[in-house]
Amino acid sequence: MRYFWTFFWAFLLVHMLTYVTSSMVGSAYDFMTATILSVVVTILIFAIAALIPNEPVNDQH
Known part of the structure; x- marks a missing residue:
């Protein structure tokens, strides 16, 4: 379920x-470009989450 919600929010954002950047630049909004970017962003989010360790770091004084 987390994969779906991550893709859902990445897709929307x-x-x-x-849309905002294309209207600020004055170019046309392209749905397929945004969809491909959202898939790439979703993959990057999962890759970064896999690289970050889950265990707490021990303080050694």
């Missing part, structure tokens, strides 16, 4: 960002 990337589409919003693509």
Whole structure:
């Protein structure tokens, strides 16, 4: 379920960002470009989450 929700929010936020930036630049909004970017962002989020360790770091004084 977390994969679905991560993709869902990445999809919405990337589409919003693509729409806003394309209108600020003055170019046309492209749905497929935003969809591909949202898939890439989702994969990057899962890759970063896999690289971050889950265990707490021990303090050694």
